[in-house]
Amino acid sequence: MHTLCAVLLLAFVVLACSSPVVNKLWEEWKTKHGKVYDNQTEIDFRRAVWEKNVHLVLRHNQEASAGKHSFTLGLNHLADMTAEEINENLNGLKLEETVNFTNGTFKDVSDSPLPANVDWRKEGLVGPVRNQGLCGSCWAFSSLGALEGQLKKRTGTLVSLSPQNLVDCSTQDGNLGCRGGYITKAYSYVIRNGGVDSESFYPYEHKNGKCRYSVQGRAGYCSKFSVLPEGDEKMLQKVLASVGPISVAVNAMLESFHMYSGGLYNVPSCNPKLINHAVLLVGYGTDGGQDYWLVKNSWGTAWGEGGYIRLARNKNNLCGIASFPVYPTV
Numbered sequence: 001m002h003t004l005c006a007v008l009l010l011a012f013v014v015l016a017c018s019s020p021v022v023n024k025l026w027e028e029w030k031t032k033h034g035k036v037y038d039n040q041t042e043i044d045f046r047r048a049v050w051e052k053n054v055h056l057v058l059r060h061n062q063e064a065s066a067g068k069h070s071f072t073l074g075l076n077h078l079a080d081m082t083a084e085e086i087n088e089n090l091n092g093l094k095l096e097e098t099v100n101f102t103n104g105t106f107k108d109v110s111d112s113p114l115p116a117n118v119d120w121r122k123e124g125l126v127g128p129v130r131n132q133g134l135c136g137s138c139w140a141f142s143s144l145g146a147l148e149g150q151l152k153k154r155t156g157t158l159v160s161l162s163p164q165n166l167v168d169c170s171t172q173d174g175n176l177g178c179r180g181g182y183i184t185k186a187y188s189y190v191i192r193n194g195g196v197d198s199e200s201f202y203p204y205e206h207k208n209g210k211c212r213y214s215v216q217g218r219a220g221y222c223s224k225f226s227v228l229p230e231g232d233e234k235m236l237q238k239v240l241a242s243v244g245p246i247s248v249a250v251n252a253m254l255e256s257f258h259m260y261s262g263g264l265y266n267v268p269s270c271n272p273k274l275i276n277h278a279v280l281l282v283g284y285g286t287d288g289g290q291d292y293w294l295v296k297n298s299w300g301t302a303w304g305e306g307g308y309i310r311l312a313r314n315k316n317n318l319c320g321i322a323s324f325p326v327y328p329t330v
Helices: 002-016 021-031 040-065 085-088 140-155 165-167 185-194 233-243
Strands: 072-075 218-220 222-227 246-250 259-263 276-286 290-296 307-311 326-329
Touching: 021 040, 040 072, 140 165, 140 185, 140 218, 140 246, 140 276, 140 326, 165 185, 185 222, 185 326, 233 246, 233 276, 276 307
Parallel strands: 259 307
Antiparallel strands: 072 259, 222 326, 246 276, 246 326, 276 290, 290 307
């Protein structure tokens, strides 16, 4: 509610006040997010994009206050980028054909009744929210997030693994570093390589680099991975409750996703067949009678609800959340 009030206040300021006030908001936003531009042309372009997003956010949040939406938008660190730029630079998931994978019976799944709510963060299976930056490495963050959870279950210790290791070293497995990659081929690399380094040993750099994996830094491993049935939210819920965090693919093309600030994301036009971004599914629940999935993104804590989004569940595979779920076995 505090966020919504702040946004409504911003709406009043922008719509009712003069340009100097908007200039002040622009300067404050740049300072908050550490924005520095190379030249006046770049400044002018970014300011124009930012103003467009200001109006998008204000219009949406006014509608939300009138009950037309179940979520709000905000001017996060992506607000000076066009939707096309975000999709090109951040959403680097490569599409995979589900027919290439044999779906088994999932021996890890329990037959006991499902809990009403699941949040694997409370069990210590989810690491801190991180920021992939302007690198299409979502596939690396998502796949390793699921692996971190399985290793925590096995060893009792949660260790952040190195997305940079995958970005730099899994090209021969079919991944393209910051230009994108595949969830399954991230696991294929870890299996072939015999492990993956820790984040502390092999830090993230937001860009492609030379492969420098070392067994000295090895902190993770897996023996295989499983792909769940396409589009089956009930099966996804069952496996999530039993197994732990799952690497999933979603449609993150819409401006409303880019500027998401909080609430339950329910956009019927979010096509489940246009998946382009990998995230980590860490739980589910119900809020005000509406079922949701709890999803961890890799766009930093300034995005969404501290880096998370609650995405509407049981809405015909909204945004493709159940189109390509994958989890590793250690």
